[in-house]
Amino acid sequence: MYTFSNRLKLGSYIAMAVGLICLASGFLSAPSNVEEAKAMVASAHGDGHGEEAGHHGAEGEKDYMDKSGHGGSHGEEAGHGDAHASHDEHLLHQLQNRPWAALYVAAFFFFMIALGVLAFYAVQRASQAGWSPLLFRVMEGITAYLVPGGIIVFVILVLSVLHMNHMFVWMDADTVAHDKLLQGKAGFLNPTFFLVRAAIFLGGWIFYREYSRKLSIAQDESDDNTNFVKNFRWSAAFLVFYLVTESMMSWDWIMSLDPHWFSTLFGWYVFASMFVSGITTIAIITIYLKSKGYLEQVNDSHIHDLAKFMFGISIFWTYLWFAQFMLIWYANIPEEVTYFVARFQDYQLPFLGMVALNFIFPLLVLMNSDYKRINWFVIMTGIVVLFGHYLDVFVMVMPATVGDQWHLGLPEIGGILFFGGLFTFWVFNTLTKVPLQPKRNPFIEESRQFHY
Numbered sequence: 225m226y227t228f229s230n231r232l233k234l235g236s237y238i239a240m241a242v243g244l245i246c247l248a249s250g251f252l253s254a255p256s257n258v259e260e261a262k263a264m265v266a267s268a269h270g271d272g273h274g275e276e277a278g279h280h281g282a283e284g285e286k287d288y289m290d291k292s293g294h295g296g297s298h299g300e301e302a303g304h305g306d307a308h309a310s311h312d313e314h315l316l317h318q319l320q321n322r323p324w325a326a327l328y329v330a331a332f333f334f335f336m337i338a339l340g341v342l343a344f345y346a347v348q349r350a351s352q353a354g355w356s357p358l359l360f361r362v363m364e365g366i367t368a369y370l371v372p373g374g375i376i377v378f379v380i381l382v383l384s385v386l387h388m389n390h391m392f393v394w395m396d397a398d399t400v401a402h403d404k405l406l407q408g409k410a411g412f413l414n415p416t417f418f419l420v421r422a423a424i425f426l427g428g429w430i431f432y433r434e435y436s437r438k439l440s441i442a443q444d445e446s447d448d449n450t451n452f453v454k455n456f457r458w459s460a461a462f463l464v465f466y467l468v469t470e471s472m473m474s475w476d477w478i479m480s481l482d483p484h485w486f487s488t489l490f491g492w493y494v495f496a497s498m499f500v501s502g503i504t505t506i507a508i509i510t511i512y513l514k515s516k517g518y519l520e521q522v523n524d525s526h527i528h529d530l531a532k533f534m535f536g537i538s539i540f541w542t543y544l545w546f547a548q549f550m551l552i553w554y555a556n557i558p559e560e561v562t563y564f565v566a567r568f569q570d571y572q573l574p575f576l577g578m579v580a581l582n583f584i585f586p587l588l589v590l591m592n593s594d595y596k597r598i599n600w601f602v603i604m605t606g607i608v609v610l611f612g613h614y615l616d617v618f619v620m621v622m623p624a625t626v627g628d629q630w631h632l633g634l635p636e637i638g639g640i641l642f643f644g645g646l647f648t649f650w651v652f653n654t655l656t657k658v659p660l661q662p663k664r665n666p667f668i669e670e671s672r673q674f675h676y
Contacts, residue, residue: 228655243642243644247642250322321625324388329617330644336494338367339502344503355526374429385419394483439451440455481624485563489547509651527599570623574615578612586609589605
């Protein structure tokens with residue numbers, strides 16, 4: 225039975241406490257009116273007058289005005305004044321969104337790790353894989369975070385519907401009233417249906433996780449394989465549900481932040497990111513537990529297979545990233561390419577940096593088969609990959625919510641610390657509940673003898 229060390233527990237508490245303080249500072253320092261917003265931008269650009277600051281990002285605002293349909297139906301002088309007033313309000317919303325967006329990015333990132341592990345776990349169950357049963361308890365521990373992580377994400381979505389922030393512009397009735405494109409999408413993008421879908425997604429994912437875990441534990445105490453067979457059937461059915469709901473979730477929770485833009489492979493793109501992040505986390509936690517004297521029967525071949533998945537899914541992610549980018553950029557259709565223009569103009573470093581972290585680095589260091597068996601090497605690679613996919617989520621969320629008013633500061637660091645601490649506490653506390661090694665899985669002996 226795993227024992228949650230006091231040092232790790234204390235570290236989780238400290239991370240959550242420091243993270244909360246940093247997040248709180250971000251919310252407290254957010255501007256409450258247009259004048260404060262213009263002063264903040266002026267200060268950030270070293271201009272104490274506020275005139276230049278008040279018009280900072282005018283080109284980006286013009287794109288926003290064109291998209292939302294504002295400012296085009298008045299006289300030239302009135303339109304000019306309305307444009308400035310609308311820009312100032314938009315600037316205020318961007319700065320107010322920053323702590324919310326930092327919170328949302330971190331909340332979604334750690335939640336998607338658990339969801340990616342759940343998909344990997346279901347694949348192992350449905351395929352009746354023989355190499356992985358020794359890792360099932362680790363996977364079940366990580367997926368336990370779906371409950372608190374899912375509740376937090378859902379609360380953020382509810383608060384967005386209640387207009388506590390301005391992250392989802394289609395939730396603003398006035399914006400929709402002036403935007404024919406959003407009016408055409410109102411049947412799908414409306415607050416009530418949005419929350420109903422979110423509840424169905426979370427309910428289905430959490431139900432499968434809890435029921436599969438129950439069957440897994442019951443199998444250890446049974447004298448036949450009935451629970452194992454049930455788990456196989458439920459896992460196969462869940463994968464169908466997951467493939468549909470994960471895609472819809474990515475449209476709702478991420479893509480609708482940019483409601484004028486869409487990509488037909490966006491669901492696969494988000495899936496690849498969460499899948500490789502989940503597998504990487506399995507590898508890191510498995511190596512940590514093994515270093516503490518647990519999971520003695522997990523050998524280098526198990527770590528090698530996890531590292532192979534890390535390598536393979538990183539290549540798959542890159543294929544989807546390039547396919548999405550290349551086709552849209554080459555076609556150069558204005559309503560599609562604007563998504564990447566914003567990221568090239570204002571997020572070039574994280575946008576291109578994540579490609580280096582998520583593709584070039586894993587390609588170079590995990591290409592060699594021998595390196596996949598070196599524990600510290602896999603952990604080092606895993607940390608880089610996880611940071612790269614945090615940047616991936618960051619780049620998916622921030623341009624639509626804060627525009628060019630971004631940087632990695634206290635709110636972003638606070639989000640990582642708080643949710644990282646909560647994730648660590650919840651996962652390792654769950655690992656203490658049952659023995660780390662399943663007893664009666666029909667493939668447990670094959671997993672013990674897994675060598676190549």
